[in-house]
Amino acid sequence: MAVENTTPNFLFTSDQLKTYTKLFYNFVISNSIYLFIIPTILSTTIHHFSAHGFNQTTITQLHKCYANDPRSFIVGLVCLSLLLLGTIYVLTTIIRRPGKVYLVDFACYKHDPSFLASTEAVRQRLETVISPESIAFCRKVMEKSGVSDNVFVYGLKDFPPKSTFDCARGEAETVIIGAVDDLLAKTGVNPRDIGMVIVNISMFNPLPSLSAMIVNRYKLREDVISYNLGGMGCSAGVIAVDLAKRLLQGQRNTYALVMSLESPTSGYYVGGDRSKLLSNCLFRMGGAALLLSNRSSDHHISKYELKHTLRTHHGADDKGYTCVRQEVDEEGKLGMTISKDLIGVAGRALKANIAALGPLVLPISEQLLFLVNNVVRKWFKIKGISPYVPDFKLAFNHFCIHTGGKAVLDEVEKNLNLTKWQMEPSRMTLYRYGNTSSSSVWYEFAYAEAKGRIQKGDCVWQIAFGSGFKCGSAVWHALRTIDPAKVDNPWSDVIHQFPIIVNN
Structure with a gap:
């Protein structure tokens, strides 16, 4: 009979030891100012003052104490100067710091069940406008795309539409009204209190603009600031948030309404160029409305605070300029070209x-490792050392990555x-909704909330x-814990079904 070994195993695996060592290193370096620097300055200051009559209060008495020991006087003066400079730095930083921007709440468009269709139904509709060879190509792309066999598509029952323009306008208005109505109901904000409206949509830009449509429908005030961003692609949602932040930091006590969406029906390609057929396979309807505030009183009712926005332009x-481009093919048919260079360009842009x-978000420990790695590789030209990739998991708890496609x-x-x-919020959003362009990062955010x-x-x-x-990039700081039981978003009714294993 085998005897069970009850001796506890206190040994770590090599991976665990590496992880714990890195966490300890990160803690020590990131908190060094509290662990070493400040205690050293304070103890040195206290030591020198106590040793030379700190209880003597007049300048004359202090002068007598240090007259015979100038070295101690210099050390004490340096310590006091450091404390004074530190205080001045903190005060000036607080004074110069831009006003805070809060995300009161956001609402993703909840798709009407009538828009749900199988990918096979989509292909059957496309058969009426594109060749069998193109249909076969689309089938292969859809099978490997990471998107569900059931997707939300606007206007499929009447496809091809008699008027692409009217169909696109109907889609845009449906998404905008659904998302904004939901947002206003959630926040209880009076539309007359909204001081600015920003809409971003790339391929469909009617006259009057969609931002003007919002002003008209919700009867916003006459001095409202209105912007309509077009042709800026799937990153336009973050760009719109950045613009709203800059505007809010220049005004007082107001709200900004940001609406991010796309209208895929306005860009359906009916030719045979495979690089343009990709958009038919991936892009789907969707949108998100956000309410941003610069009111300090909204801190307690807001969900998040906007910490950083940052853009890099290639x-x-x-190659970067032409890898995603709207243009006509040889037959004069308009479509959006997605080149093979996209993944490489996206990788360089991400880096x-x-x-x-x-430098804005990483702990000092990671920045130090990155700096040392660069110095060793570039200055000392030591070969065989790989570039150090900072561990962004130490800076962020959640990642919402645009659903540009499975390869992205x-x-x-x-x-x-x-x-x-x-990666789960991004992959599940791609699976259920496809590429909803600039609003995809908000469907992912909603997924994380619904999951608690x-x-x-x-x-x-x-x-x-x-x-x-x-x-x-946009970086958000959660001001409170989000109770999934109180969340009402497009994932709420089905979140128990996710995650789903995607084999393609």
Whole structure:
């Protein structure tokens, strides 16, 4: 009979030891100012003053104490100067700091069940306008896209539409009204209190603009600031947030309404160019409305605080500029070209973006490792040492990555060394909704809320890519824990079904 070994095993595996060592290193370096620097300054100051009559209060008496020991006087003076300079720095930083911007709440458009259709139904409708060879290509793309066999499509029953313009307008208005109505109901904000409206939509820009449509429908006040951003691609949602932040920091006590959406029906391609057929396979309807505030009184009712927005633009590079481009084919049919260079361009744009964002969000420990790695590789030219990729998991709790496609998500997962759990909101959003363009990062945010993952103090990183070529980041700080039982978003009724294993 075998005897069970009850001796406890206190040994760590090599991976666990590496992880714990890195966490300890990160804690020590990141908190060094509290652990070493400040205690050293304080103890040195106290020691020298106590040794030379700190209880003597007059300047004359202090002068007598240090007259015979100038070295101690210099040390004490330096310590006092450091404390004084530190105080001045903190005060000036607080004074110069831009006003805070809060996300009161956001609402993703809840798709009407009547818009749900199978991919086979989509292909059957496309058969009426494109060749069998193109249909076969679309079938292969859809099977490997990471998108569900059931997707939300506007206007499929009447496809091809008699008027593409009317169909696109109907889709845009349906999404905008659904999302904004939901947002106003959630927040209880009077539309007359909204001081600015920003709409971003790339391929459909009617006259009057969609931002003007919002002003008209909700009867916003006459001095409202209105912007309509077009042609800026899937990263435009982050760009719109950045614009709203800059406007809010220049005004007082107002709200900004940001609406991010796309109208895929306006861009259906009916030719045979495979690089243009990709958009038919991936892009689907969707949108998100956000209410931002610069009112300090809204801190207690808001969900998040906007910490950083950052954009990197690779438009000067020809490949970056042309990798996603709206143009006509040889037969004069308009479509959106998605080139084979997209993944490489997106990878370079991501690296440039995280290099710029890193100093703003990474703990000192990671910045130090990154600096040492660069010095060793570039200055000392030591071969065989790989570039150090900072661990952004130490800075962020949640990642919302634009659902540009399965290949794009794979590339980001690889570059940032993310876990399956961290990639789950992005992959499930791609699966259920497809590529909803600039609003995809908000459907992912809504997924994390519905799953009950957002805790007070968490940091959320939204990463978006767009034509031009641009990569944008938005960093949010959770002001409170989000109770999934109180969340009402497009995922709420079905969240128990996710995650789903996607084999394609």
